[in-house]
Amino acid sequence: xxxxxxxxxxxxxxxxxxxxxxxxxxxxxxxxxxxxxxxxxxxxxxxxxxxxxxxxxxxxxxxxxxxxxxxxxxxxxxxxxxxxxxxxxxxxxxxxxxxxxxxxxxxxxxxxxxxxxxxxxxxxxxxxxxxxxxxxxxxxxxxxxxxxxxxxxxxxxxxxxxxxxxxxxxxxxxxxxxxxxxxxxxxxxxxxxxxxxxxxxxxxxxxxxxxxxxxx
Amino acid sequence: xxxxxxxxxxxxxxxxxxxxxxxxxxxxxxxxxxxxxxxxxxxxxxxxxxxxxxxxxxxxxxxxxxxxxxxxxxxxxxxxxxxxxxxxxxxxxxxxxxxxxxxxxxxxxxxxxxxxxxxxxxxxxxxxxxxxxxxxxxxxxxxxxxxxxxxxxxxxxxxxxxxxxxxxxxxxxxxxxxxxxxxxxxxxxxxxxxxxxxxxxxxxxxxxxxxxxxxx
Numbered sequence: 001x002x003x004x005x006x007x008x009x010x011x012x013x014x015x016x017x018x019x020x021x022x023x024x025x026x027x028x029x030x031x032x033x034x035x036x037x038x039x040x041x042x043x044x045x046x047x048x049x050x051x052x053x054x055x056x057x058x059x060x061x062x063x064x065x066x067x068x069x070x071x072x073x074x075x076x077x078x079x080x081x082x083x084x085x086x087x088x089x090x091x092x093x094x095x096x097x098x099x100x101x102x103x104x105x106x107x108x109x110x111x112x113x114x115x116x117x118x119x120x121x122x123x124x125x126x127x128x129x130x131x132x133x134x135x136x137x138x139x140x141x142x143x144x145x146x147x148x149x150x151x152x153x154x155x156x157x158x159x160x161x162x163x164x165x166x167x168x169x170x171x172x173x174x175x176x177x178x179x180x181x182x183x184x185x186x187x188x189x190x191x192x193x194x195x196x197x198x199x200x201x202x203x204x205x206x207x208x209x210x211x212x213x214x215x216x
Numbered sequence: 217x218x219x220x221x222x223x224x225x226x227x228x229x230x231x232x233x234x235x236x237x238x239x240x241x242x243x244x245x246x247x248x249x250x251x252x253x254x255x256x257x258x259x260x261x262x263x264x265x266x267x268x269x270x271x272x273x274x275x276x277x278x279x280x281x282x283x284x285x286x287x288x289x290x291x292x293x294x295x296x297x298x299x300x301x302x303x304x305x306x307x308x309x310x311x312x313x314x315x316x317x318x319x320x321x322x323x324x325x326x327x328x329x330x331x332x333x334x335x336x337x338x339x340x341x342x343x344x345x346x347x348x349x350x351x352x353x354x355x356x357x358x359x360x361x362x363x364x365x366x367x368x369x370x371x372x373x374x375x376x377x378x379x380x381x382x383x384x385x386x387x388x389x390x391x392x393x394x395x396x397x398x399x400x401x402x403x404x405x406x407x408x409x410x411x412x413x414x415x416x417x418x419x420x421x422x423x424x425x426x427x428x429x430x431x432x
Contacts, residue, residue, distance in 0.1 A: 008332060058282055062322075067329040097328035099401050101365045105314060105321040106278075112313035113283040134371040141361040148357050149317045154348040 002116035003162075004107045005029045007057070009044030010166055011187045015177035016122035017052050019164050022180050025118065029054040030110055032103055034096075035065035039111060042195045044188035051186055060106060069098065080192075080202035094204065100133035101142065104161060108146050111159065117152065120162045126169055139163055170212025177214070184203060218332035219378075220323045221245045223273070225260030227228065227425060228381055231393035232338035233268050235380050238396050241334065245270040246321055246326055250312075251281035251328045256413045260404035267402055276322060283313065296408075296418035310407060310420065316349035317358065320377065324362050333368065338379045342385055355379055386428025394432070 003025035007013045020027050025162035029102040042059060079094075100123065107119045123134040132138060141163045146151035165173050177184065189209045190199035199206050219241035223229045236243050249259040258275060265273035296312075316339065323335045339350040348354060359377045363369035381389050394402065405425045406415035415422050 020347070030356055060279055060282050062278050063276055064325065066274055067326045095367055096325075097367070098325035098362075098365055101361065102318075102321040102325055105318040109280065109312075109314035109318055110283045132367060133365045135364070138361070138364045141357070141364050145317065145357040145361045148351070148354045149314055149315070149349045151348060201286075 002026045002028060002055075002111075002114050003118040003120055004111045004114065004116050005054070005120040006103055006122065007031050007045045007054075008044075008122070009041040009048060009178070009187060010122070010189045010205075011170075011184060011212070012124055012173060013045075013124035014048045014052065014122075015052060015173050015180070016120050016165060016182070017048065018177055018180035018182045020120045020162075021052060021054075025120075027052075027054045027120075028110070028114055028116065029057040029059065030107060031059045032106065033059055033061045034099075034102075035063060039158050040193055046187060047186045051183055052130070057193075058110075062102065062191055064096065064099075064102070078210070079204065080200065082204055082207065095131055098133070100131075100138070104142050104146075107214060108150065108159065112150050112152050114163045115152075117157050117159050118162055119146075119159065120164070122161050122165055124165050124170075124173070125167060134166075136163075138167060139166070169215070170208055171215035172192050174212050174216035184213075217334070218242045218244060218271075218327075218330050219334040219336055220327045220330065221270070222319055222323055222338065223247050223261045223270075225257040225264060225404050226338070226421075227386075227393070227405055227428070228338035228340055228389060229261075229274040230268065230338075230398050230400070230403045231396070232336050232381060233264065233270060234393055234396035234398045236334075236336045236378075237268060237270075243268075244326070244330055244332065245271065245273040246323060247275045248322065248376045249275055249277045249404050249426060250318075251279060251314075256409055257405050259413075260402060263402045267399055270335075274326075278318065278322070280318070281316075282314065292414050295420065296416065298420055298423065311347055314349070316354070317348075318349075318361075320358050324366065324375065328366050328368050331368075332351070333340060333373050333375050334378055335362075335375065336380070338381055339379050340386075340389070341382050341383060350382075352382060355382070364388070386424055387431035388400045390405075390428050390432035399421075400429075 005027045007029040029049045146159040189205045191203040192200045221233045223245040246264045362375040405421045407419040408416045
């Protein structure tokens with residue numbers, strides 16, 4: 001059975017791809033090139049897709065920069081050195097307006113074209129409780145929309161948005177990934193790496209990653 | 217008050233833009249360049265936005281061609297010479313997988329960045345009953361998703377997806393547009409124009425347009 005898997009090149013989506021593969025899906029990975037400040041994520045996604053045996057991997061350009069409005073797509077500085085308990089409180093400046101809605105919509109278009117009805121996304125409500133589009137109620141609402149929006153949905157198929165990591169801690173995710181053979185050295189998490197790709201070690205994403213590995 | 221208006225360059229979205237302007241909105245028009253076979257639509261959208269006094273008009277590229285799967289983005293021939301009653305039955309081959317979901321998601325990202333909460337879309341359930349993503353139940357589901365997906369939604373704003381033409385006939389749309397001063401000679405409807413932009417006169421879109429003008 002075919003599935004579409006959103007792949008960012010980070011730890012969570014790599015684990016999600018490994019999980020989907022372990023469940024017997026033929027995985028079609030998709031990465032969005034949305035005007036991030038660095039292309040290292042996309043490179044990491046390519047390596048991860050290959051290492052985990054994705055059936056194909058496509059990279060789709062979308063110009064979210066046209067809209068501005070986030071530290072990840074504009075020139076707002078990425079916050080550094082926040083404590084773990086600060087990270088989960090409030091919506092961070094690294095929030096990209098409607099990002100997961102945009103990503104899932106495009107994944108839906110891809111899935112319908114492929115004849116796939118399962119879409120995997122590596123979101124996590126625990127570590128990133130700040131992002132509204134990482135919550136289970138968002139996923140359920142999107143799933144309902146997907147089934148009303150599409151020819152396949154109208155004709156009786158049932159699209160499912162699968163977020164297997166949604167309630168896991170970073171440490172649990174890493175333990176799952178290790179069991180499934182994920183090589184985390186291929187993944188990339190930093191929001192603000194050096195030009196050569198070295199992680200800054202201080203942004204929310206680096207800090208959560210480090211904490212996760214320690215705990216795992 | 218700011219609003220985002222989806223603008224294709226066709227008759228319906230031009231009327232929608234005129235309608236939103238007449239209701240006092242400061243209109244930010246957005247056109248998607250999604251690998252259509254012709255760029256005439258985008259040119260028409262530029263002229264319409266200018267003529268109707270949009271505050272700004274942005275054109276966002278998305279590579280839906282990567283997915284294939286529709287007569288409007290791939291090399292499937294566009295059907296010609298169908299009767300009006302045939303046009304509304306079944307889902308036509310010109311259906312683009314999840315197109316309105318993709319467009320509305322991007323419009324939502326744009327709206328949130330602008331601080332706008334009203335998104336206008338010129339869809340029509342009557343003439344195009346074949347498209348699942350032109351139905352009121354789809355619009356309501358997307359609206360619900362939008363309010364769960366966004367920082368603005370979580371913080372209490374209420375996004376509205378406004379489809380003022382959804383229950384109008386083509387003739388009613390044209391009469392409304394004329395009242396609002398829309399110059400329909402600027403708009404473009406044909407799915408399969410000649411290289412110089414001349415409409416084919418035989419595709420569903422041309423036929424519905426012609427019928428609409430006759431009836432109006």
